[in-house]
Structure formats: C-alpha cells, structure tokens
Amino acid sequence: MHFLALAARGTLDAVAAECRALSLKILRVDGDGVHLDLSWRELAKALVHLRVAQRLLLELGSGPGDDGETLYLSARRIDWGEWLDARSTFAVYATGDTVPPGKRENGRPFAGLTDLRFVGLRVKDAIADDLTRRLGRRPDVDRRDPQVTVVVRGHQGRWTFYLDASDPPLFQRGTRVSPGPAPLKETLAAACVDLSRWDPRQPLLDPMCGSGTLVLEAASKALGIAPGCTRTFAVERWPQHDKTMTRWCGEERADAVARARKALTAPTLRIRASDVDPWSVQATQRNVQEAGLGDVIQVEQADATRLGPQLQGTLLLTNPPYGERLGGSGVTELYQQLGQSWRGKGLESVHVLSAHEQFVESFGWTPLHGQRLTNGAIEVELLSFAPPA
Template sequence: MKDHFEIVVTTLLGLEDVLEKELLDIGVRNPEILGRAVRFYGNQEYLYRCNYELRTGLRVLKPIRSFTVNSEDQLYRQIQKIDWSQYLSNSKTFAVDATTYGTLFTHSKYVALKTKDAIVDQFREKTGQRPSIDVTRPSVKINIHIAHNECTVSLDSSSTPLSKRGYKTEQTFAPLSEVLAAGMILKTNWDKNSTFYDPMCGSGTIAIEAALIATQTPAGGYRSFGFETWFDFDADLWESVKYRAESRVKRIDFRINGSDMDAEAVEIARSNARRARISRNVQFFKADFLNFDPNMHEGVIVMNPPYGERIGNNEDMISMYQAIGDQLKTLYSGCDAWILSGNIQALKLIGLKAAKRLRLNNGPIECKYHHFPLYKGTKEEKKAESKEPIE
C-alpha cells in the first residue's frame, strides 16, 4: 500500500517470538523476525499503536535510508545525501544514537558524532544556522545501526526506550526491566484469568506487568513518545489510537500477588502500583517465601531470586536455592513455577526437572529461565488426567 513503510521494533534477546505474537495480535501482517527485532510494513496508525500497546518492544524505528559504508568519510557523505529538512528545522532539537557490530566501525559514539556533524553541516550550508542537540528530550531522535559495512538510518519514534514505562520512579537494588518482566510473563502462557504470584517481588515489576496484561491496560499509557514532535504528527489519529486502546481495558475478579521479605521493597512496589493505576488488582505484602504457606494449589509463580556470586563460594546462595526447590515441592503442587536466574549452577540445586529451559538476558547478565511444572501426585497421574475423555 502507498501509505505503508518499513517499521522495525527492537526487543531483548529471546523475546523475538513473543514480540511477533504481539504484533500479530494487533493486526500486523507478515512480521519478520530478526536478531533482537521484528520487521514489518505498516502505516502511521501501526507506528503509534506499537509504541502505545506493545509490552515487549524496546524501540519502534522507521528506517529512512540504507547503504553500504566502508569508511568514516563515506558515512559522512551518505548521511549528507539525506534531505534532513524533511525531518528537522533549525527550531527543533535532535540527538543521535548509534550501535555498531563488526571490526570496521568499533566506536559507536564516534559514529554518532560523525552523523551529527553531517546533519549540522547540511543545515549550516543551506540556512546559515543549525538545529541544537538535546540528548534528553530531542524533537527528533536518529538511530544509526551499522552491522559490518551495512548502515541503516532510522527515526526513533519512541525516543526513550519503551522499557521505561513511566510508573516505576522508585526501585530496589538490581531492578528488572519492564520489557523483560512482560516477556517472562507472556512466555509462561498464563491464561490471564487465574492466580499469579511473584514471591520475591522487589520493586514489584513482574506483578505490576502481570496486572497490566490481565486488564489489557496499554503499556505506554504513562509516558510520551518521540513521534509526537515529528513534522507529520497526526494528533487526531493519536487520540483515536489511545481511545480505542483504553476502551479495551477490563476489570478482573482475581488478585495478582507479590511479596518480599524486605518491608521497604514492599512499600516501593505498592507506590509503583499506585502510579500505574493498578493497585486495585495487585496486592503486595511482606513475607519470606522460604517460611510462608500461601495455600496456593493452582496458578502461575514467576520469580527472579538473587543470583549471588559463584555458587561454590557462597553457602547462603546454595541453601537458598535448595530451600526454594523444597518450598515449591511441598507447598505449591498444582502450580506452574518459572524461575529466572543468572546463576546457572544455582538453578541446578532447585532439585526439580525443568520442562523448559529458555535463554534470556537481564541487562548484561546471561540468564536461564526455567519452567518447573509442580504436579499434583506423580507426573504419570497428571498425564492420565489430561487423557481422560470429556463427557
């Protein structure tokens, strides 16, 4: 279609399939999975919807030019071939973000600086003036992606990463990304209509994201986006996208729970839930998972316990992971447990057989995300129950 253009939504490693499903759910046709991204062709409405509704997207990019580049001077010349007056004016501000892969371009900040120089010089040559740089809230954010000698120049319609929802102004040590939390939840295939529990909740990210998913609350309802300051911003279309998304929000008749042994963390989680306007649907309370009986025999448990140092050098970490396994076996039969950990050796001490072992990254930490079905009775009995004919 004439008004359709290429859109690339970036994500975290391991969440590409979840992002693809989210895009299909909002009506995108023929999405293509790339490394840490999904590409498709859509119109301005889809660009807005991706920013407002997606839970596992990081940035929504609009590529405007691709080319082969083999030197810094060639990069400068190719950037100058773009007519930047289509996207910028002297009264607007801009910023450049660059990522590079390969041995040809190894310093992303220098690539960003070279791009900035090319844009500024073009305006000076044409108008005698130049737009200013604003790295915090630019009118236009430009993304440069160089893989070996292939360069793609994009407009970043999100500007600030979508992982920064806007509700989490307080956080505990080593907080979990909202995008990672949402991806972890969606990986469980939770039915969004039954008990959900994070027993080591920290600042509450997993439980809050679960409540947003269950109520169909748009992930982007707490913030602004880069496209709102673009030349072609359509205010009426934007209001329509937000109105239709908000109209799909629903009430739920079950509680999503989060607990932590740290009272301060519980208060932070409650404050974040209030800012997310979801506190009626999620309950946070103080409890030590290793000494707490929740009377829970169905539903989904998702947790992100501490990773600690190398397992052989940390007796507390050894005993904690062993106790997690004991607690799950003893008190949570009938549930599905999912555990994310960057301590692979510690995960082996859970003492349960993992049905799935997924690879995810928590920031720079390579993690495993394991699924432990906690069967009532034996596994064979569970299989037999599932094969009983429906009358």
Template structure:
C-alpha cells in the same frame, strides 16, 4: 499518513518470537524475526500502536536512508545529501546513536560526528541556522548503523527506551527490566483466571506487568511521551484515537495477585506503582518471607526471581534453592512455578524436572527461566520445551 512502510523493532535477546507474535496480533504484515529484533510493515497508525501497546519492544525504528560509504568523508557526503529539513527544524535538537562494524571506520563516535556535521552544514547552507545536539529529550533520535560499506540511517519513533514504562517513581530501583518482566509473565502462560503469587517481589515490576496484562492495558499506558510526538508530521488526532481504542478495550474484572518481600522499602515501591491502576484489583502485598508463607497454596502460579548467588557462598545458595523446591512441592501442589536465575548450578537443586526452559537476559547476565509443574508423585514422561 496511510502509507505502509517498513519498520524495525529492537528487543532483548530471546524475546524475538514473543515480539513477532505480538505484532502479528496487531495486524502488521511481513513480520520477520532477526537477531534482537523484528522487521514488519505498517502505516502511521500502526507505528503509533506499536509504541503505545508493545510489551516486548525496546525501540520502534523507521529506516529512512540507505547508502554506501568507505571512509568518513564519503559518509559525510552521503548524509549531507539527505533531506533532513523534512524531519527536523533548524531550531530543533537531535541525538545520534551509532553502531559500526566495518574495516572502513575506526570508531562509532567519529562516524556519528561526521553525520552530525553533515546535518549542521546542510541546515546552515539552506537556512543560516543549524540544529543542536541534546542527549536529554531531543526532538529527533537518529540511529546510524554501518556494516562494512553499508550505511543505514533510521529515525527512532520511540525516543526513550520503551522499557521505561512511566509507572515507576523517579529514582526508584529497578533490578528487573520491565520488558523482561513482561516476557516472564507471557512465557509462564499465566491467565487472570488463576491466582498469581510473586514472592521476593522486589520493586514490583513483575506485579505491575501482570496487573497491566490482566487489565488488557499496554505497559506503556502511563508513559506520556514518545519520539514520534516531536516529529514534524506528528498527527495528534491519530495518537488520541489509538489511545482511546486502548482505553475502551480495557478489562476491569478483578484479578487476584499476591506479592511478598522482606524488604520494606521494596514493598513501599510496589505499593506505589500498583496504586496507579485506576480501578480495584485483588492485589495483596505483604511483608512476608516466602519460606514462612502459610501452607496449602494449591493451584497457584508462582513466579520467582530469587538471589542469583553473587554475594552468597555456593553451599548457601544451593541450600536456598533446595529449600525453595521443598516449599513449592509441599505447599503449592497442582500449580506451576517459574524461576529465573543466572545460577544454573543452583537451579539444579530445586528438585523438579522443568517442563519448559528459556534463555533470557537480565542486563548482561545470561539467565535460565524454567517452568515446573507442581504435582504430587512423578511425571517423568512430561515433555520439556526448550528455547
């Protein structure tokens, strides 16, 4: 259990530096960024902490077996030799995620099928029974990656994607990925000492991620299950110890967060998720149009996820962003504003020169996330940070 092993965490494109910094703060070693992921080393306790505490990871994978195969039968032979009985029961369930980039394999689904057959045949020969495939809540999630002839099989310690935090009610709309929302809060450099205002709050994802950060509780706090909890070597005692450490490190100081929207269904959902926090914060959620907000909101940090313009005429979306900039300039002096949008042209009409630029992805949409200093007068010499 105390053995240090290599792990790999996947994340959204653009969040690799945030994830690496987070893992270094956890005390993990050999932390290195790659495309859409971070490799690191830690022990079993660290693996549990990565799942429970990471705000920016999507999955925590344990590389388990590596080999070569130049055809489906070679892949079958490689997979059948692996000691699957060490990680899965013959009565268990499994699911295989596969990704193939190879001239030797035509289809990722067929590659996954060959590995599944190899596992079933190995169990059948050894025990007379075989595990079954289950897409929903399997005992073991396997990640198969093939690049040319190189084969990597990893075990998914997260199970379901870590962006599914567990605080959202079933069937709720989620237009903003929770991991992306956590990154937006982090990149804004907002700290709980300042008032945070989230207009156009939608379903409350940004509000909840900010509240969790202020409370020093990980966004996974409300999630009851992880993939490693079904592993044969699951150590409940370690998991409970890590969870207790998280609870003891919480911050119960009040934080002031304002949120508003004109969609009452969205506001009810925001109220629902925020109510899950076990102690009182100064969180105000109002049925309020951003442009009708009372004047003089000096010193406030504002984070906006406005419409991107897919269903609006170009002149209308440009005017909306122009009005948004005027509202920020007139009523939010001495604060900061952060705006995310996939409409870079509309963003040019805000009327401020950004002091920071980040490229993020909301689903498949490439978005710009810009930070603006809300000052009076001119700051043409303000440097721009671009990532």
C-alpha cells in the same frame, strides 16, 4: 513506511506475536526484531500497545561504511530536511557491529570503524552539514533531551539510519514510582509473562517481587491495559509531525484509558506478590496503586522459603536475587531452601528468571525448558519447572 520493532535477545517470537495480535503488517522477522509496514495511524496504535518490543524505529535508509568518509557519504544520501527543521535539536546513537581495518577489492586500504562514538560523530556531522546546506543554519545537538533521536545500526560494514519514534524506550511505562534496587525492565517482565504461558484464570504468585514488575505486567496484560496509555512518544515532538501524531497518539491513549477503566470495574484475577524485605513490599504497593491495580494485586510481606498452604493450581513466576546486584553471600543456600520448600505445595508450575549459573544445581529441580534473555547488560535465563512429585 518501514519500521523496526526492536526485540531484546530471546523475545523475538513474543514481539512478532504481539505485532500479529495488533494486526500490524509484518514485512519480515529477523535477528534484530520485527520489520513492519505502518501508516502514521498504525504507528500510534503500535506505540501505545506494544508490551515486549524495546523501541519502534523508522527506517530512513542504509549504506556502506568501512571508514569515516564512506559512512559520512552514506548518511548524506538521506534527506534529513524531511525530518528536522532549523530549530530542531537532535542526538545520534550508534550500535551494532564495528568494522575492522582492511583492504577494499581494488586493493586500497580502509581504516575501519572501530569506535561507535566516532560513528555517531560522523553521522552527526553529515546531518548538520545536510541541514546547513538546505536550511542555512546548523541545528543544535542535545544529548539530554533531543527532539529527534537518530539511531545508526551497523551490520557487516553496512549502516542503517533510523529515527526513534518511541524515545524514551518502550519499557518506560510511566507508572513505576518506586524502582527498587534491582528492577526488571518492564518489556522483559512482559516477555516472561508470555513465556510462562500464564492463563489469567489461574492464580499467579511472585514471592520475591522486588518492586512488583512481573505482577504489574501480568495484570496489565490480562486486563488489556495498554502499556503506553499514560506516556508520550518522541514522534509527538518531531517537527514535521507533532500535531498529527499528538492527536493520533492522544486518541489511542484516551481509548486505552477508557478500556482500562472498564476492565478495572470487575477484575476477576487472583494475583499475589510478596517479598521478605519491607521496603520492597512498600515499593510494590506504591507501584500497584499508581497503576490503578490496588484491587487486583494483593501485596504482603512474606519469606519465600515459608509460603503458606493456599497454592493449589498457582503459577509461580519470580526473579530471585542473582547475587550480582544484591550482594553475593548466601544466594545458593537460598535457592536450595526454595527448592525444598516449594515441593508438595500443589503449585501448577514454577518459572524462575535467574542469572546464577548454580541456580539449577542448588534448586534441585530439573527444568523442562530454559529461554535465554538479557536484563540490561546481564545474561539471564527463564527456567520453567513442573514441581517434582
């Protein structure tokens, strides 16, 4: 079966690398993500182990759609009865390119599809009509807690229909109890850890840790703790597959938990997290405990502009306030102080995830590399620096 491991902007290489590391069969890699050929058993493995991919979607088919009618006909070509039964609840989400109005090759005008909510409604109608004809009953739409989530993605007037096997999205690991005011998505934090090229033998520090997402992802990856080992996935609720997939996902989870327990018996990592804000320190401590990483990650209250001397060989990975969510005043002054105070401390490298256009200028170090990413709706960049002499 054809699945798409969705990659957020800037994370495609990391998603492809994690698919290869799990020995998943890659069909192709394109702008959206990594296309995979997976059995149901392999799907369970991918769901439990993928760290950077956003979602895993099962591709059902695709077709043209330059107005409501042609889109509806394309959606009707799918055998929805294979995936939903008369008692299923479902929801439809549409994303991607809309279609402006225009003329077909035969000169006939078409209205275009300029509103993604309308796209979702037309596909919902096609699914409901198909199931009513096959099963004699219209299934219920439930946007809050659907059993089956249908995703429709548009690209240049073609629409591809998927079922979301992961729902809720894979960034929801199920272990964060205290989110903090500006948390990173776990999938983005995992991508940052990969991009920083942190070697688990070297010390790692996040001196502006917020709720601790970066250090939690780093520790889990280094210890091989599967990100999906404590949560369930939509495919386990699909009417046609619930029992088999619940068993297989359950086996993957149990195996992952056993391996995590073993890894936690003798952790050798040197990971520290700190924040100036006591509430953030508490949030990180709670999240670290919940993830079972209390013996692995040291958490303390500290000002990032006054770091202690014990930083020789440390990789510093952090996400300072952008000013957008945490209040704008004084962030450039903070960046300047960070740039001055982190010199001469013996740091091996510094990686800063920032959305602030004046970060580099204020920080005063020349980046070796920058990778553009997105944090929800915010465009961010992971900037990598070698400390100046």
